[in-house]
Amino acid sequence: MDDLRRVSTATNPDSEAYGFTPDRPVTTIAIPAPPTRPEKPEGLSVVGKSLPKVDAYVKVTGSLKYADDIVLARTVFGRMVRSPHAHARIERVNVERARALPGVVAVVTGDEIPVLYGHLPSSPDETALAIDKVRYVGEPVVAVIAEDELTAEEALELVEVEYEPLDSVMSIEDGLRDDLNKIHEDSRKRANIHKEVHLEFGPVAEGFAGADRIFEDEYFFDGNTHAPLEQHSVLANCELDGKITIWSSTQNPHYLHRVMASVLGMPASRLRIVACPVGGGFGAKTDVFNHEVVAAYASRKLGRPVKFTLTREEVFYAHRGRHPVLMKLRTGVLRDGTITAVKLDTWLDGGAFSSYGVASTYYTGALLPVTYKIPAFTFNGVRVFTNKPPCGPKRGHGTPQPRFAFECQLDKIADELGLDAAEYRRRIAVEPYSTTANQLRITSCGLDQCIEAVNTRGGYSAKHGKLPYGKGIGIAASAYITGAGMPIYRNAMPHSGAIVKVDRSGGVTVFCGVSDCGQGSTHMLATVVAEALGVDIMDVQVFMADTDLTPVDLGSYSSRVTFMAGNAARYAAESVREKLAAVAGPKLGIPPERCGFARRRVFDRDDPGHGLPLLEVFQLAEAHYGTLAGVGSYTPPEGIKGDFKGAGVGPSPAYTYSACVAEVDVDAETGEVRVERIVLAHDCGRALNPAVVEGQIEGSVYMALGEILMERSEYRGDLHKYPNLLEYKTLMSVDMPVIETIIIETDDIEGPYGAKEVGQGALLPVIPAVANAVADAVGVRINANPLTPWAVLKALEEKRTASKAGHASGAASREGAELP
Amino acid sequence: MQPGKRVLHLKVNGEAVDVLTETRKTLLEVLREDLNLTGTKHGCELGECGTCTVLVDGEPVLSCLMLGAEAEGSEILSVEGMARGSEPHPLQQAFVATGAAQCGYCIPGMLLTAKALLEHNPHPSREDIREALSGNLCRCTGYTKIIDAVEMAARAETP
Ligand code: FES
Ligand code: FES
Secondary structure: OOOEEEEEEEOOHHHHHHOOOOOOOEEEEEEEOOOOOOOOOOOOOOOOOOOOOOOHHHHHOOOOOOHHHOOOOOOEEEEEEEOOOOOEEEEEEEOHHHHHOOOEEEEEEHHHOOOOEOOOOOOOOEOOOOOOEEOOOOOEEEEEEEOOHHHHHHHHOOOEEEEEEOOOOOOHHHHHHOOOOOOOOOOOOOOOEEEEEEEEEOOHHHHHHOOOEEEEEEEEEOOOOOOOOOOOEEEEEEOOOOOEEEEEOOOOHHHHHHHHHHHHOOOHHHEEEEEOOOOOOOOOOOOOOHHHHHHHHHHHHHOOOEEEEOOHHHHHHHOOEOOOEEEEEEEEEOOOOOEEEEEEEEEEEOOOOOOOHHHHHHHHHHOHHHOEOOOOEEEEEEEEOOOOOOEOOOOOOOOHHHHHHHHHHHHHHHHHHOOOHHHHHHHHEOOOOEEOOOOOEEOOOOHHHHHHHHHHHHOHHHHOOOOOOOEEEEEEEEEEEOOOOOOOOOOOOOOEEEEEEEOOOOOEEEEEOOOOOOOOHHHHHHHHHHHHHOOOHHHEEEEEOEOOOOOOEOOOOOOOHHHHHHHHHHHHHHHHHHHHHHHHHHHHOOOHHHEEEEOOEEEEOOEEEEEEEHHHHHHHHHHHHOOEEEEEEEOOOOOOOOOOOOOOOOOOOOEEEEEEEEEEEEOOOOOOEEEEEEEEEEEEEOOOOHHHHHHHHHHHHHHHHHHHHOOOOOEEOOEEOOOOOOOOOOOOHHHOOEEEEEEEEOOOOOOHHHOOOOOOHHHOOHHHHHHHHHHHHHOOOOOEOOOOHHHHHHHHHHHHHHHHOOOOOOOOOOOOEEOO | OOOOEEEEEEEEOOEEEEEEEEOOOEHHHHHHHHOOOOOOOOOOOOOOOOOOEEEEOOEEEEOOOOEHHHHOOOEEEOHHHOOEOOEOOHHHHHHHHHOOOOOOOOHHHHHHHHHHHHHHOOOOOHHHHHHHOOOOOOOOOOOHHHHHHHHHHHHHHOO
16 A cells, blocks of 8 residues: 555564564564544534443343343253362262252263363363363362252252362462473473463663663562453253354353354354343453353253353352463663663463463563553563463453553652653653554554643642652553454454444444443444434444344454444445435435435535435435445454564554553551542543543543452462452442543544544553552552552561661662663 | 242332242342342342342342342332333433443442432432442442432432
8 A cells, every 4th residue: 555654673683592583584564654634524423422322221221131131931050060179180970969859950071072172272271061180179070950040059069079189289480380280281381381472572682781770670460350240141042953042141252153163063053142231241251161161062952941140159260360470570771761671571370271371471561562662672471370260351451460560660760760750651652653662553642642631630740759648649651452453263354244224214223243241332333323324323223242143243352342343333334325325416416425414314515404304315225226234344454463473462453542640548557548539541542422431441440449459369278268249359439539531532543433442441550550659658669469458568567677777768679770 | 839939929119919939039039030020130149249239118128138038018129110100210310321331230239229328318428329339339330420320310309
């Protein structure tokens, strides 16, 4: 394409030393030319308005059907026997007594469904039920199906499983050390390593050699979980003709469809997945789960509908939550703070299975260079298996951990170099329309505006370092992907598709395979289509996430929905609009291109008073063309991916930016941290619905505060310490600070009406902003989350001891080393 | 009658119902499974999350912790009964207007807790609202727009 500037990024010749051999020495990332003027479509009638969501009434009246609300006649109910051991060999399974219990209709054991699966096709290592060994406390071993849940529950007690316990591997250190005690015995990797990644970009050695100061710190980000309020649920119904329909609380119907067809050994066309509205996802429901596979299998076996709904305790074992990550971060800077090189080493505690782990590992490094100018970057990531419930993608997938580390260290660098941390961040912010060291293509970028906005509103520069002891203010910024640029399995097909149908009734229907986990996908589709066709938003019916009815969409993950499904739906609607214009133009005596569509009218753009009712145009077009429908699909642009192994993780058609200022009150007596105020600015490209954008930001802030203040997946020996909502602490309504949100619009040239993501990116800067505020309040940097009262007291105590011993600063952090 | 079963006499959402149920069932199960009123949700069934809140004789109750039998003779209000005729309840309208429902799963419980609050205290402060809703978890919204909605409904009810 002529309008593309070509930007070359030379890779470092030394990189072979790290086991990474580029296919070609030079990679070309295509950067689109920045628009000469911001593409700000005028006269929008739906986009940009805070209209109530089209599915709001069904939610507030209790009529929306989540998976567990669906009832079919003759349904039987399943429960699963779960392992009491973290690591053990299964010696013997006897299900006879369970089978004999009146009311039990089936008992399923692992050997019946032996096909290995995994969310990433590269690493299948799960079976529906454990076969030879168990790998975490809570792993499903046997399933019992009965006429009612209580009978199934009783039958669990009658299943006899004999185990030979093995030593458990419960930490990153154990996983790296133990060579004989392999969790996955057929793995050829050293110890319990699942994935190892080594990447290097740009002149790293020169970068460090040329630095005035090098800062080196260790950070630990503890694991936590999504805890969606809706417990996972599935209903599978095999009809007499052998076709199975599965209603599930899944975020990813398409991937579930693929995996299910392969595990059950049947053509995908005989399998229908319906993703019900999800009662909270945050990544919790992106994987294929044991209960889903067993329900489908058992329904086929029984010819009856089979339902599984997890208990809250089981939801903690299903997990796929935030990886605990240990990080070593080394940053070289010039005296003015300019970054010369960064080296990041991460170790991820993956839990017992691969899940999304390969992607998670790459994500702990891939997005680091998207926020600030980092000319040279080296990244080593290692994910280890441990005997805990599998970790996976949680809101921000793999990025909150390194973002926490980086922003905390940046704060320290600013402190030590005597720089204003807000102005410093603005100075080193990446530029719009640029490439990063790791060959990622940045287009629209509102980072500078975000930092400026939170600083102005939050008064960071004015207050930092000047508040009384115990009060503190902190700042941080971040970037996130708007959809993964690569699909999970290699293919050249669209990432999202939509069909838009209009007819003589004046109604419009959108069909799109994307699911809604509460982020507002349904409303987003209605918005985009209503805008394109000029109908009222309530004229649009949305059918989603049904593999029989809707075109494929890859799912609600990686913040891809608005950009990808939104574009697909927009293209579909525009193709219908062309036909409408072709009949309306002659009728109005104007060229079709001059037709405007808004408020249920088609009109002359040059003379808006001259127009026709849209209904009449629908009817004219239907008479002229026959049935009216349009299709649209979205595939990310070519040329957004580098040429090295691992380049598939990180590319995205667009990145969003956010910045946060947090104010805290720290009680030095009790160690309690109270967050008093959060100011958050997010560059979402364009707010299709500002109220929905605000809601996503508020939810992100809430979840981030949980991660920095209290949420943690903790183990006592082999056992999850508190798999319940009482002791797994989350913020309640009384704990929430004032949240001020600022929406920054940068009109992305490829986004639908300029939109990018908002659901995940806004979480990222909040966590380090709070940590930096605590450092401002009481003068200790705590390099691990959560900042519980105990952690704060301990850090204060260490600081006291250190200053008594004559050291300048707290032991919680290692000081930046001065180079000779 | 079969052992372990009994007939409950309830008034649910204004209608008198006699329902044959198992004595072991919680009110949550009676509503969802026997009366097919699935608007009442559950997030733990252990009294930890507030999702299953309904009003029993006007008071908010965690329906997962109450046996159906304990509700014998009571008046139950679930989310399905909140509307005033064909008009949604002002709280429901306010939840729609502010965008308080994201995934929507916690919303029925929030609405009923808020309704009980407004009946006792028609002019609650923001702090009163936070306090009243503190037993109802929401993982999506950060509570902000839910609190806004309750404030808005209180204003709408008392001009
Ligand atoms: S379901 Fe009743 S409190 Fe959670
Ligand atoms: S809206 Fe999802 S839990 Fe409250």
